[in-house]
Amino acid sequence: MKRAGSFFKELRRRGVLQTIVMYIVGAWIILQASDVLFPGAGIPDTAIKYVFVGAVLGFPLVLVFGWMYDISSKGILRTPHADAGDTGAPLHRFDVALLSGLAITMLVLIGGVSAKVLGEVGLAEVITDDVPIAENSIAVLPFVNLSSDIENDYFGDGIAEELLNQLANLTSLQVAARTSSFYFKGKNEPVQSIGRQLGVRTVLEGSVRRAGNKIRVTAQLINAADGYHLWSNNFDREVGDVFAIQEEIARAITESLKVEIQGKESRQLATVPTESFEAYDFYLLGQHYREKRNPEDLDKSIELFEQALELDDRFAPGYTALALSYLYQAYYDDLPAENVAELANPLLERALELDPNLARTYATRASILLLLGDFKTAEAGYRRALELQPSYSGAWANLGFSLVRQSRLKEAAQAYDKSEALDPLNANMKFNIGAMHMLTGRYDDGLEAFETVMRLAPARTRTENAIVHWSIAYGRYEEAAQWMLKVRAREPDSASTPASLGQIYGNLGMWEESWEAVSRAYEKSPDTASYLNAVARHRYRTGDHARLTAFVNAEYEKIDPLAPSRYSPTNEARYFWHGMAALLEGNYVQAVDDLTDSAGGKEGIANAVYDEINALKYLAFTYQKQGRDEDAEVLLHRCLDLAQEALEQGWATPTIYYRTARVYALLGDTDSAMSYLQTAVDKGWRIAASLERDPLWSGVQDDARFQNFVIAVNSDIQRQREKVAQAMSPITD
Numbered sequence: 001m002k003r004a005g006s007f008f009k010e011l012r013r014r015g016v017l018q019t020i021v022m023y024i025v026g027a028w029i030i031l032q033a034s035d036v037l038f039p040g041a042g043i044p045d046t047a048i049k050y051v052f053v054g055a056v057l058g059f060p061l062v063l064v065f066g067w068m069y070d071i072s073s074k075g076i077l078r079t080p081h082a083d084a085g086d087t088g089a090p091l092h093r094f095d096v097a098l099l100s101g102l103a104i105t106m107l108v109l110i111g112g113v114s115a116k117v118l119g120e121v122g123l124a125e126v127i128t129d130d131v132p133i134a135e136n137s138i139a140v141l142p143f144v145n146l147s148s149d150i151e152n153d154y155f156g157d158g159i160a161e162e163l164l165n166q167l168a169n170l171t172s173l174q175v176a177a178r179t180s181s182f183y184f185k186g187k188n189e190p191v192q193s194i195g196r197q198l199g200v201r202t203v204l205e206g207s208v209r210r211a212g213n214k215i216r217v218t219a220q221l222i223n224a225a226d227g228y229h230l231w232s233n234n235f236d237r238e239v240g241d242v243f244a245i246q247e248e249i250a251r252a253i254t255e256s257l258k259v260e261i262q263g264k265e266s267r268q269l270a271t272v273p274t275e276s277f278e279a280y281d282f283y284l285l286g287q288h289y290r291e292k293r294n295p296e297d298l299d300k301s302i303e304l305f306e307q308a309l310e311l312d313d314r315f316a317p318g319y320t321a322l323a324l325s326y327l328y329q330a331y332y333d334d335l336p337a338e339n340v341a342e343l344a345n346p347l348l349e350r351a352l353e354l355d356p357n358l359a360r361t362y363a364t365r366a367s368i369l370l371l372l373g374d375f376k377t378a379e380a381g382y383r384r385a386l387e388l389q390p391s392y393s394g395a396w397a398n399l400g401f402s403l404v405r406q407s408r409l410k411e412a413a414q415a416y417d418k419s420e421a422l423d424p425l426n427a428n429m430k431f432n433i434g435a436m437h438m439l440t441g442r443y444d445d446g447l448e449a450f451e452t453v454m455r456l457a458p459a460r461t462r463t464e465n466a467i468v469h470w471s472i473a474y475g476r477y478e479e480a481a482q483w484m485l486k487v488r489a490r491e492p493d494s495a496s497t498p499a500s501l502g503q504i505y506g507n508l509g510m511w512e513e514s515w516e517a518v519s520r521a522y523e524k525s526p527d528t529a530s531y532l533n534a535v536a537r538h539r540y541r542t543g544d545h546a547r548l549t550a551f552v553n554a555e556y557e558k559i560d561p562l563a564p565s566r567y568s569p570t571n572e573a574r575y576f577w578h579g580m581a582a583l584l585e586g587n588y589v590q591a592v593d594d595l596t597d598s599a600g601g602k603e604g605i606a607n608a609v610y611d612e613i614n615a616l617k618y619l620a621f622t623y624q625k626q627g628r629d630e631d632a633e634v635l636l637h638r639c640l641d642l643a644q645e646a647l648e649q650g651w652a653t654p655t656i657y658y659r660t661a662r663v664y665a666l667l668g669d670t671d672s673a674m675s676y677l678q679t680a681v682d683k684g685w686r687i688a689a690s691l692e693r694d695p696l697w698s699g700v701q702d703d704a705r706f707q708n709f710v711i712a713v714n715s716d717i718q719r720q721r722e723k724v725a726q727a728m729s730p731i732t733d
Helices: 002-014 016-040 045-068 093-128 150-168 178-182 191-198 239-257 263-269 277-290 295-311 316-332 337-354 359-372 375-388 393-404 409-422 427-439 443-456 462-473 477-490 496-507 511-524 529-541 545-556 569-585 588-598 601-606 614-625 629-648 654-667 670-683 688-693 704-727
Strands: 069-072 075-078 137-140 202-211 214-223 229-238
Touching (some): 137 150, 137 178, 137 191, 150 178, 150 202, 150 239, 150 277, 178 191, 202 239, 229 239, 239 277, 277 295, 277 316, 295 316, 316 337, 316 359, 337 359, 359 375, 359 393, 375 393, 393 409, 393 427, 409 427, 427 443, 427 462, 443 462, 462 496, 477 704, 496 511, 496 529, 511 529, 529 545, 529 569, 569 588, 588 601, 588 614, 614 654, 654 670, 670 704, 688 704
Antiparallel strands (some): 069 075, 202 214, 214 229
16 A cells, blocks of 8 residues: 555656646547537548547557656756656656657657548548439438347348338439448438438438337438438337338328329338238348358358248248349359359249339349349349339449440440449449449549549458459559559458469569469369469460460360350350360361350350450451451451440450450451550550460561560560569569
8 A cells, every 4th residue: 555655656746647637638628629620621520539549549658758757947857766856867868769759659640640530531522522412312321229139230220221222112212322321330420421421411310129029110300401300200119010110201201301102102112021020020130141241141141031931931022132142142152153043033033923013123133144144134134123213223333234244334334323323332333433444444543443442341352453453454563563462461362362463474474473373373263264264374375385275175174065054254265265275276177166155156246245356356367267258357347346336435445455456457457457556555555475476466467567566565564574573572472
């Protein structure tokens, strides 16, 4: 006790207690000022947490300073010992070093806090730029769980999502999508800020308390401009009355906003999807697990949806939800596309038998077609979903993607604009927009969009991988290497990492390093089209035709010509490289058969889009080798038409100009070939091996202009090779 008293007395003598009090008061004032001033300055409330963390981290620095030093009229002095009187000692070299360290640490801390706060400001600016406010518009926030059991969180989220879906069926009301509305879960964001960021005039918020067989739902409709309530109500009911509560809330909203409801829409608001509340409860919990999007939780969601359907086999949304979980497994758990279709399509057919007006059912079926590469039929499915639910942002986004795959970029951009207006905080949508910018030759805009994605979804590496891909496509290998370092640090075991490394090294002519990386990627995922392509491309570009033939023959044996998956992406790659090996050996009959199959057979050739013309060019070249010049010319003009249509749609990557140049070269129009090749090189085409070894250039390789392109590309590659080798040395293990 005596020691404690002496220590406390020493704290008082050194002024540490006064320092602590002053620091706490000062920190409290700063936090209060931040709370008041941040909203007015356009800084989200979420940034205040960084100020608080900074204050906590700064506390030990202040303690050290308060214990060891005093501030006097003579400046900073070392605090004297208890028996040395009141005169502080002058600073020694150690003190100067310590004070410098404290000052630097404090400056770094202040800088870090400032950077985090400004980062929140930057994100707010990005997501609020040019977001128009629709006249009749609403965002439905997740309902707060007031139950004693935190596990009931899913129930409030589910009610909010179902309300959102009900309102989205109304053609006269624009409804912010789930991803953007749920972005604010757990965030203390002012309603005015939410409305501004989502581009809506009103916000619905609420809470749910569930106890046994009873629930209390509270809902408030708020004017986002001034924060005033337009309507509010409490509902104390049995849990089985949840559908009636949802309908009452939806109708109260439409009355408050004076939204016109058509007869069919009114009936939809009154629809009860299932008579079994227990089935509905399983359904809501299943959706909760599915949205976690990892293999274990997807398996759990499937179990829950199956339990819901066991309780009510006429629960149409339950069938669609189960099908959607299978679709998610294709993206998050490597379920093959053919298996997805086999599992999901019967479920979707059953859902439509029970309710032919479910927009999500049509959209889910379209997404399976998208996965299988049937873009035109998928487009029709998304358009049907949007007829039923105009505010369905996911359908707009996927419609846009299906149009991109058909080379209809202008129409795709319009669909993306619709989706972004409904879902401005959706990282996937921003990602699609970034890719669109890259496709249309706007590299810097694309990079900016991808950086926004990383701020919205910092945990995922897909975006960084995309930047690597597009940096390679634009011949910016130095940038690709820097981003590759970040990807490797976060995702060391992914097969995509060595595959991208192999592509960078290969394009730079670093063949030994390229092979090490490419072969590693193939070993991890041997039946993946992109990695199969990487190995074959390496053998081809190095001129190693014997090993190319051996490799593609082994892959060719894996094809089952009678299987439904005959023209899967992996098998199309196998057909293509088997045909290329045959072409290089002069076996033109085999080459024609294989290249035809690599394009999806005769039907695939007839329906090909620009992005699928690579096989068509080599098929035309093979026709020329057979003396079938008329057939070759017809096919080449088809390639040219597809390329020109893509250019008119805004396609402007280095690749499209390079591909178009090769078509002109095969047609014998050397001037046009050199003109397009010049544009490709200007935009960043930097693959010397393609210029030197591709047989499609055989007719122009003696042209001085072509030789100059080879020299220019090799010169830039040499410059980049040295920098890339140095930058990537840490990841060449």
